[in-house]
Amino acid sequence: MFSDINLETTSHMFERLQLKHQQNSLPPEEILGTQNQNIFIFSSHRCGFDNRFKTTFTLLGRTFNSTEQYFIWQKARYFGDLEIAAQVLMLNNPLAIGRIGTRIMYxxxxxxxxxxxxLFNQLRATGNGLITHASDSNLYWSNGLSPKSFVLNDPSIWEGENKLGELLMELRTEINTSIF
Structure with missing residues (x-):
């Protein structure tokens, strides 16, 4: 529970962040993992954790309707810049190249x-739980498993990298340590 002081601080923080309230996001599904950890799973564009979830936000002076739109727009901008494109071609390390896209997504x-x-509250409500995107069609951004898989509760056998889940957990940590 928030005290009056925390409520006042939270109100000012929301004003400072210019948070909008849009109640249309389904929360991620919570399950208990094999190591007794909470795991928060999302797989539908109706969950705000998904990149295809429609919600407006402003960044770089433009308004976007999803993080997917922002990500693809940034990639298009990025590849339209011949100087940056030349720098990418000089990179020999695929991990370094991949980090560029990861930072854009973050x-x-x-x-x-x-x-x-x-969305802010739903992310914070995951506490210290593991967040994962369940999709068997993307091994980089998701855990590589179908949302109906019977092994979602065992991260040790996930087939994908779960990069989107990792970024959401990193963001949650940043929010919790720098704002609260």
């Missing part, structure tokens, strides 16, 4: 979750 997630009250 920036979009930060804007999305710090400008929407419901």
């Amino acid at each position: 920036t979009g997630l930060w804007a999305k979750f710090t400008q929407n009250t419901q």
